[in-house]
Amino acid sequence: MTRKMTQRRVAIALASAAALTLMLAGCGTANSGGGGGTVKEAEKLGKTEGSVSILAWPGYVEDGSNDPKVDWVTPFEKETGCTVTTKTFGTSDEAFNLMKTxxxxxxxxxxxxxxxxxxxxxVAPVNTKLxxxxxxxxxxxxxxAWNTVDGKSYGVxxxxxxxxLMYDTKTFPTAxxxxxVVFEKAGEHKGKVTAYDSPIYIADAAMYLMAHQPDLGIKNPYALDQxxxxxxxxxxxxxxPNISEYWGDYLKEVQSFKSGTSVVGTxxxxxxxxxxGEGGSTAVTIPKEGATGWSxxxxxxxxxxxxxxxxxWLDYISSxxxxxxxxxYFGEAPSSQEACKFRDDCEAYHAGDAEYAKNIWYWTTPIADCVDGRTDVKCIDYAAWTKAWQEIKG
Structure with a gap:
């Protein structure tokens, strides 16, 4: 599964400050052309059109062309009569620009x-009743917050x-x-600490500070004032100074831990x-401060x-x-308990564990209108996060 899959990179490039700081109260009524009008959710479904064009992360829409044994697209096409064409992307910024076309x-x-x-x-609101x-x-x-705006669902x-947190068990006999270990004590393993290569990693530092510097008043790692x-x-x-490498390609991190270049990191x-599976001496854990993540x-x-x-497609891929x-195939928890009947590794991914999920701060676009609900300050938007990330890496 994993060797054939190109894992995600979410090192988002500088986005338009205007797009990032729009008032979300108006999100559901702007059309993609920017010329006014209303984007409404569908009230009922009609006859399928015969084709559908899908923009997706690598590994999300497999039709057997990469591996004959990996194909969930063909059954969809036979079931619905909708021929699938797919384009993959490597970053969220690339996806954003392509979708706007x-x-x-x-x-x-x-x-x-x-x-x-x-x-x-x-994108349009989705009528989940359909x-x-x-x-x-x-x-x-x-x-x-990342899939619903003003009470309207925008997807599935x-x-x-x-x-x-991954660690080498020889270096850390106790988890x-x-x-x-990657922040204040990182110097104990100088040059062998690894971190995710994306501006969104700033949220990991903010999450850590939530627990260790409560006087800062951070309530959400994606809602940060100056x-x-x-x-x-x-x-x-x-x-x-303690970083061995910032990684975006998952195979590079695999090699880094196998070689001993890295012993601890995200x-x-x-x-x-x-x-x-390759006999590595590593283990993973979610520390007491929690973790960031994706949905x-x-x-x-x-x-x-x-x-x-x-x-x-939305209904089929959520079946x-x-x-x-x-x-x-991608390497993540499924979206339903029923899906676990078709997997034997749900426990490893903590699928359906609501308590585990509570410890995850899912990636959310930082915008000027603070997503933690504050209205007395402006938060730092993602354009500034991207600029700061380049300064951090040097």
Whole structure:
């Protein structure tokens, strides 16, 4: 599964400040062309159009061309009559720009892109009552800040995972219980600490500060005022001399831990699975401060030429068997308990564990209108996060 899969990179490039700072109260009424009008959710479904164009992370839409044994697209085509064409992307910024063209019907969007898509009018609200598989999706994935605006759902949850702490068991015979091993105590393993290469990693530092500097008043690591943001950036600049590498390609981190170049740092469960399968001496944990993570959403273009096939895809990919196949191949937890009937590794991914999920701060686009609900200050938007990240890395 994992060797054939190109894992995600979410090192988002500088986005338009205007797009990032739109008032979300107006997101549901702007169209993708920016010329006014209303984007409404579908009231009923009609005859499928015969084709659907999908923009997706690598590994999310497999038709057997990469591996004959990996194919959940062909059954969909036979079932619905909707021929699938797919384009993959490597970053959320690339996905955002492609979706704005209106050339795609469906997109799989991470939380650091979904709000931008809503704000730009590129995606339409989704009438979840038209999806027979929606009710079975874990409740803790629904109605969240990255997939719902003004009470309107803008998509269907796909899968989710945590950015866990990976450690070499020879170096750490006892599992670390805090992220301090990559921050304040990183100097103890100077040059062997690894971190995720993306501006969104600033949220990891903010999450750590929530627990260790409560006087900063951080309530959400994606909602940082200037003082809070400066503190997170300072922590990451102090971490920099201890970093072995910033990784975006999961295979590079696999090699880094196998070679001993890295002994501790941010990782994904799928990376631990690969290392365990190759006899690596690593383990993963979620420390007491919690973890950041992702929950991707299938969204429909506001300019879709095939809205009925688009709805058909959203319903199909959230069906237990298809969702199990897609999330297993990618290396994440499925979106429903029923999907676990088609997987034997749900326990490893903590699927359906609401208490585990509570410890995850899912990627959410930072915007000027603080997503933690504060109205007396302005928060730092993602454009500034991106600029700061380049300064941190040097």
């Amino acid at each position: 209106g050339n795609y019907d469906v997109i799989s969007a991470s939380g650091d892109a979904s709000l931008r898509l809503v704000a730009s009018g590129a 999806l027979k598989n929606y009710d079975g999706i874990f409740s803790f994935l629904k109605d969240r 949850p796909h899968g989710y995972g945590a950015n866990v 670390p219980d805090s992220w301090d 003082k809070q943001f400066d503190a997170a950036v300072k922590l990451l600049k102090e971490q920099k 990782s994904w469960q799928v990376i631990q699975n690969v290392l365990a 991707d959403t299938w969204m429909i273009s506001s300019k879709s030429k095939s809205p009925n096939c688009a709805y058909a 237990p068997k298809a969702n199990a196949e897609a999330t297993s």
